[in-house]
Each structure stands twice: as structure tokens, then as C-alpha cells.
Amino acid sequence: MASHNVIAESxxxxxxxxxxxxxxxxxVISGDLVISVAEVDLVYVGLKALIxxxxxxxxxxxxxxxxxxxxxx
Amino acid sequence: xxxxxxxLYLYCVTGKAPDLPKGRDWFDKPFFIQHQGLYAVVSRVxxxxxxxxxxxxxxGDLEWVKLHVIMHEQVIEAVMDHACVVPFxxxxxxxxxxxxxxxxxxxxxxxxxxxxxxxxxxxxxxKIYCDMARLRTWLAQDEEILKIDGGIGxxxxxxxxxLKKKKEALLNLATTAKLNEYGQASFNQLRDLCxxxxxxxxxPKEVTExxxxxxxxxxxxxxxxxxxxxxxxxxxxxxxxENDGLAFxxxxxxxxxxxxxxxxxxxxxx
Numbered sequence: 001m002a003s004h005n006v007i008a009e010s011x012x013x014x015x016x017x018x019x020x021x022x023x024x025x026x027x028v029i030s031g032d033l034v035i036s037v038a039e040v041d042l043v044y045v046g047l048k049a050l051i052x053x054x055x056x057x058x059x060x061x062x063x064x065x066x067x068x069x070x071x072x073x
Numbered sequence: 074x075x076x077x078x079x080x081l082y083l084y085c086v087t088g089k090a091p092d093l094p095k096g097r098d099w100f101d102k103p104f105f106i107q108h109q110g111l112y113a114v115v116s117r118v119x120x121x122x123x124x125x126x127x128x129x130x131x132x133g134d135l136e137w138v139k140l141h142v143i144m145h146e147q148v149i150e151a152v153m154d155h156a157c158v159v160p161f162x163x164x165x166x167x168x169x170x171x172x173x174x175x176x177x178x179x180x181x182x183x184x185x186x187x188x189x190x191x192x193x194x195x196x197x198x199x200k201i202y203c204d205m206a207r208l209r210t211w212l213a214q215d216e217e218i219l220k221i222d223g224g225i226g227x228x229x230x231x232x233x234x235x236l237k238k239k240k241e242a243l244l245n246l247a248t249t250a251k252l253n254e255y256g257q258a259s260f261n262q263l264r265d266l267c268x269x270x271x272x273x274x275x276x277p278k279e280v281t282e283x284x285x286x287x288x289x290x291x292x293x294x295x296x297x298x299x300x301x302x303x304x305x306x307x308x309x310x311x312x313x314x315e316n317d318g319l320a321f322x323x324x325x326x327x328x329x330x331x332x333x334x335x336x337x338x339x340x341x342x343x
Contacts, residue, residue: 015139016280017198017324020273020290022142025330026162029176 078120081167084148085158085328086177087112088188094151103148106170108177111184114152115173123166149328157192159184160328187333194268195300196332197293197325199307201256202285205248207318212247255319256289259310266303269294269332285320292331300326 084103091112093103105112121127131137142163149160167173177184212218221240225233264270273290281287295303307323314321 014281016276016282018142018146020276021327021330022145022163026160027333028162029165029180
């Protein structure tokens with residue numbers, strides 16, 4: 001079922017889709033075994049330039065939808 | 074000398090010997106390390122790019138980040154063609170095979186449980202965008218608002234000002250209500266076809282580079298035999314809302330980044 005992979009097949013998937021996942025999601029393990037990656041979060045936050053505009057949107061809209069949410073980052 | 078020390082970069086973990094991607098210029102060909110019935114897909118990467126100090130520098134370079142994020146994604150996509158994967162976050166690095174194996178030992182039960190849960194499932198993403206101007210134009214055809222419009226024409230300047238304010242407030246309220254209705258209804262319909270669903274933060278226009286506003290950013294974990302009805306539902310929603318100024322971006326299958334539910338990431342509200 002190799003046929004419809006996101007990156008492999010469709011070049012028009014916006015980079016933001018990939019960044020949104022690879023930098024922000026996926027398994028995170030912490031502890032002595034792993035080299036510190038705290039900076040990765042900072043890159044993502046910077047990339048999103050997130051804080052004001054999204055919060056404004058959610059206020060405008062009267063809050064986020066009801067559903068399982070990611071923890072705040 | 075620290076600079077040159079090689080590190081192990083972990084992409085993902087599988088439960089069976091993975092097929093590895095070929096024919097690209099990875100740092101070093103991805104290979105796997107087998108331990109406790111798990112297979113860690115890794116590359117050897119140079120400390121000159123990935124040790125703590127140099128990684129921090131490179132993370133400030135958007136071109137470097139883009140290139141490596143895409144490589145990360147491509148390796149995992151190649152592996153997930155033939156095996157269920159637990160994808161790790163970008164730049165998960167280990168000093169040696171020993172520390173990587175120690176991690177696998179420590180997390181083996183959780184990894185195996187996750188692999189079992191994700192078996193036969195795919196992650197898809199749906200983002201909904203709204204052309205606010207178009208939606209507001211349409212909502213301005215509401216009877217009550219048209220009545221106010223009529224009043225504005227014949228009112229004194231002071232009265233007209235107040236009526237305009239009132240119209241604006243009504244329109245804002247109606248827009249909010251519509252967005253909630255559309256977003257929630259769409260999410261609910263799609264969620265009903267999935268094993269798991271979650272709503273992620275909205276991304277601002279600076280990031281999406283679209284002129285429309287993002288009104289829903291959701292991820293779905295779907296059983297492979299439910300993909301077809303899921304995509305058909307997305308198409309129906311697209312068609313239904315075409316004239317409301319809504320656009321649906323549906324992408325997948327992705328590695329299940331949103332559904333690994335590791336302890337550190339499950340302290341969610343909701």
C-alpha cells in the first residue's frame with residue numbers, strides 16, 4: 001500500500017503540514033538517555049508566531065470546539 | 074573532538090524487521106537496531122551537526138530545519154509502508170547503541186502496547202479554512218440585518234452610527250455561531266468514523282500562508298477499512314460547504330504522530 005504516501009506522492013502537501021507534526025508531535029522521551037531537545041519546541045513556537053493570533057481567534061469564536069485536545073504547548 | 078562524535082538519530086520503532094528507504098542521500102543510510110523484539114530505525118549523524126551545541130545553532134536555520142524535517146518524515150513514511158510504526162519527535166538523539174537499547178528496555182511494554190493499538194490504523198489530518206469576508210457577506214443577507222440596513226439609510230447621522238454598531242455586533246455573533254456550528258458538526262461527523270480523534274491548535278496565517286483563516290485543525294486515527302467512507306464524508310462536507318466560504322484540506326496517511334499517547338503527552342484536558 002505504498003501508493004498514497006503524503007510526501008512521496010504529493011509534492012503539494014504544504015510544508016506546514018509536515019512541520020506541524022514532525023516538530024510538535026511524535027513520541028517524546030526524556031531523561032539521561034536522550035540528548036536534550038528542548039530547543040526543538042522553541043523552534044516550533046517561533047515558527048508558529050502563535051500566541052496572539054490564535055488566542056484572539058479562539059476568543060472571537062467563543063472558545064475551541066468540544067473534543068479531545070492536545071495539551072497546551 | 075566532541076564535535077566529531079557520532080550520534081544515533083531515532084526515527085521510529087517497529088515491531089517487525091523494517092524495510093528501509095534506499096536511494097537517497099541520508100547522512101548515513103538508515104538501519105535498524107533490534108532489541109527485545111523491537112526494531113529502532115536510526116541513522117548515524119555527525120556531532121558537528123547534531124550535538125547539543127550545534128543542534129541549537131542549526132535549529133535557528135530554517136532551511137536546515139526544513140531539509141531535516143522532510144528527511145525525518147520520508148524515512149518514517151518508507152518504513153510505514155510495510156510495518157506499523159511509532160514515530161518519534163524530530164531530533165531524538167542517543168549517544169550510543171547502549172543508551173538507545175536502555176531506552177527500548179525501559180519503554181518496551183509501552184512501545185509494544187502502542188504498536189498493537191495502532192495496528193491496521195492510519196492517521197489523517199483535516200484542516201478547515203474559512204473565507205471570512207465571504208461568510209460575512211452571506212450572513213449579512215439575514216432578515217434582521219437587512220432591516221437594520223434599511224434603517225441606516227433613513228436615519229440621522231447619530232442614529233445611523235448606533236445602527237451600524239448594532240449591525241456589526243449582530244454580524245459578529247452570527248459569524249461566531251456559524252463557525253462553531255460548521256466546525257463542530259464537521260468534526261463530529263468525521264469523528265464518528267474514527268477510532269480516535271483530536272483537535273489541535275489553530276495555526277495563524279503567518280504559518281499557513283493562506284488568506285483564509287483556519288477554523289479547525291484536527292487529526293483522526295482511522296481503521297484502514299474505514300478510510301474510504303471517511304474520505305467520502307470529507308468530500309460530502311466539501312461539497313455542502315463550498316458556498317459558505319469553507320475549504321477543507323485533507324492529508325494522509327501520516328505516521329501516527331498524534332496518537333502515540335506517551336505518558337508525557339497525555340496530560341491533556343478534555
